[in-house]
Amino acid sequence: MGKRIGMEVAVAVAEAVGLCDIDMAAVYPITPQSHIAEHLSDLVADGKIDAEFVTVESEHSAMSAVIGASGTGARSYTATSSQGLMYMHELLPIASAMRLPITMAIANRAVSGPLNILNDHSDIMPQRDSGWISIFVENGQESIDMSIIAFKIAEHKDVMLPVNINIDGFQLTHMVEPMEMPSQEEVNKFLPPFVPHATLHPSKPVTMGAFAMSDYFTEIMKAKDEALKNSKKVILEVWDEWAKMFGRAYKPIETYKADDAEILMLTMGSMGETAQMAIDELRATGVKAGLIKLRLWRPFPFEEIKAVVKNAKKLIVTDRAVSFGGPGGPVFSEIKSALYAETKRPFIYNYIYGLGGRDVPVNDFTGMFEKVLADTSNKKADTYEFWGVRE
């Protein structure tokens, strides 16, 4: 059985990764970094886990190092945040094109400028199209569960893709929460050894990351897209397996009082728990409100989203990043495009909120619902607004 603990989430994530028999981790140890890297280095230095811990001179090098290590067949891990993730950007599509099952925790934080590094999703959104499986977690328990699950998904022979786990910076990474930490025996039972699809070894020479001209580039992109789409089947299977073993079930989207809801809200990450309280308050006043928490960002769960919104009249999509000069927040434009061809779909509203660490109390969410409900003629649908901005 697992052990009930009270621990800072970032530290717990490192503890969970420590149970996963990693061979190496490469990190840039300076700001913006989280305690994930710090505690993982402690575990290695104290001899608690047998892994190579490589401190590099930048996140660009951290991602390069895990790509190289994963290519040799090492189970490789890294963690980053904000500017660090931006600096890794160039390497992310390379890791996925080479089909290297790296896993990475991202403590989601704002990107400069101005310099801020407090919590929002502006670091991960520019990485959307890099071909990684992308998961958003809501609380400490989910952070440690996904940290373990990610290895199994990434390394599955039908997946072989990198996975990033998005954990809200500060709002979640720095919180002390009660969690159940699986035991080493349980993780050993759940997580099989890593069997790479190819390895860099002198006795069997191969080339990884070779050059390709226009005669093959299209086919390679198509293969990568199909690989990412096909990964969903395995993700669902692995989550089911986890549920059977540990009793905690995960789905691409999670809903709260959504079945009979006339007005729905969609959140990603830790804000879901606060929004849930707003739903309870609204329900108490007779508003048929419900919540959708989007957990699986890539591959995008089209069918699940379509099914859950089909009976709602209004849908509020919340975004914690801006697509400057675009159609609205990045989540909003995804949801709109997912529902475009549906004959029956709700009016969709978009609020961009909680930027650069701004607090979002329950009454912000109830306020969003009230504002959308007041728009009885749906004139504000299909537009976006910066929630709480001072005019």
Added chain:
Amino acid sequence: MALKSWRELPIGCVVSEPGSASEYHTGSWRSQRPVWNNSKCIKCGICYVFCPEGCVQQSEDGFFQANLDYCKGCGICAHECWPRAISMIEEG
């Protein structure tokens, strides 16, 4: 060699056959080719040394020529050849 479909690509496009890059004839990129005037050539070998593709070869008689399967027509040999023995000729 027939081009493969996306379904036939190895995972991660790993190349498992060492040295297979030589099957790719980069000479098809060329728009100009180097031509040696052996009456000016002093067999110094500077073209051989500077060729970034390593495709300049020396014949038994000591003169040089480019392997046109791999010569990209960059013109570095012609630029470096100080007796001006190499001309770059437009490909037809």
